[in-house]
Amino acid sequence: MQLYELVLNDGHAVSPFVWRVRMALAHKGLPYDSVPIGYGDKDKLAFSGQDRVPVLVDGDDVVSDSWRIACYLEDAYPDRPSLFGGAGGRASGLFFNRWCDTQQLGNLFLLCTPGTFDLTPEADQAYFRESRFEWSGMTIEQMREDPPKKIAALHGALEPVRQTLQEQAWLGGDQPAFPDHCLFGGFMWARTTSDFRLLDAEDPVEQWRQRMLDLFDGMARKAPAVQQD
Ligand SMILES: N[C@@H](CCC(=O)N[C@@H](CS)C(=O)NCC(=O)O)C(=O)O
Structure with missing residues (x-):
């Protein structure tokens, strides 16, 4: 593959x-x-x-x-560990996928786009700048303003996830499933591009994020990133 x-x-x-x-x-x-x-x-x-x-x-x-x-x-690959745990898990997984696309990534967009720009090779920076301005009506410089306000908005959006992870270790229940990977993708965008802290150490979402970083022999933790914790 x-x-x-x-x-x-x-x-x-x-x-x-x-x-x-x-x-x-x-x-x-x-x-x-x-x-x-x-x-x-x-x-x-x-x-x-x-x-x-x-x-x-x-x-x-x-x-x-x-x-x-x-x-x-x-x-x-039905004989490999399941990503959805059956038809019901796939159906509700689609909802959560769309929730991540709109709510989590929507809140991360203005936070992580400037760091993504900083890592973009010079030859592609004009394209990046223009395409993001077309989507958002904002320049990269405008997006850099007031991260704490944007982090607070993300924090609020994550409340249903937080309450879920207070009750169970993974969004998939007693083991990770595709919804965990979906949500984690957004946090990897932040980790690989940006140096701000999104979550407090005692937040159940942060404790889950640390468990996700440890999965698969620490695959995600070892990837090149701006944040190291
Ligand atoms: N709905 C698609 C979204 C894919 C997508 O937007 N990928 C971005 C990377 S984060 C991309 O290819 N961007 C190219 C660009 O912005 O020019 C998916 O879930 O895979």
């Missing part, structure tokens, strides 16, 4: 969507070769019929979009 993934300066794999898939592949115990690409390498993704990472190539199968890749892995 090959995983096309976004890799910026100093080997920082910043994409929350790629991290979801990296964790899902480790969860299933499936080895793969990484194909690192930058923002300026979209032509290398043309074979997939779209221009975003992650893209997974498995023999003749080409799958893009992190949710669709998770579903593909679950269906193609």
Whole structure:
């Protein structure tokens, strides 16, 4: 298998969507070769019929979009540890996936985009700046203003997750499942790009994040990052 993934300066794999898939592949115990690409390498993704990472190539199968890749892995490798724990888990997993896309990543966008820009090779910085301005109407400099206010908004959005992790170790219950990998992807975006602390040490979400960093022999903890804790 090959995983096309976004890799910026100093080997920082910043994409929350790629991290979801990296964790899902480790969860299933499936080895793969990484194909690192930058923002300026979209032509290398043309074979997939779209221009975003992650893209997974498995023999003749080409799958893009992190949710669709998770579903593909679950269906193609049913004998490996399950990502969803059955049809009900997949159905509610889709809801949580969309919650992460809109609520978690929505709140992380203004926080993590400046650090992502700082790690973007110079040749791609103009594209990055312009595309993010088109999406948000904000310059990178404007996004850098008042991180504490943005961290407080994220903290509020995470309350249902916090209350869940007060009752159980993982979003998947007594073991990690794809919803854990989804949420963790966003925190890996922050860890790989930005030096601010998002969570207090006693927050159940932080304790869960530490457990996630330890999974699969500390795979995520060992990845090049700005934050080391
Ligand atoms: N819904 C897609 C989103 C994929 C996506 O937006 N990927 C970003 C990386 S974080 C990308 O390829 N960005 C390229 C760009 O901004 O030009 C998924 O879940 O995989």
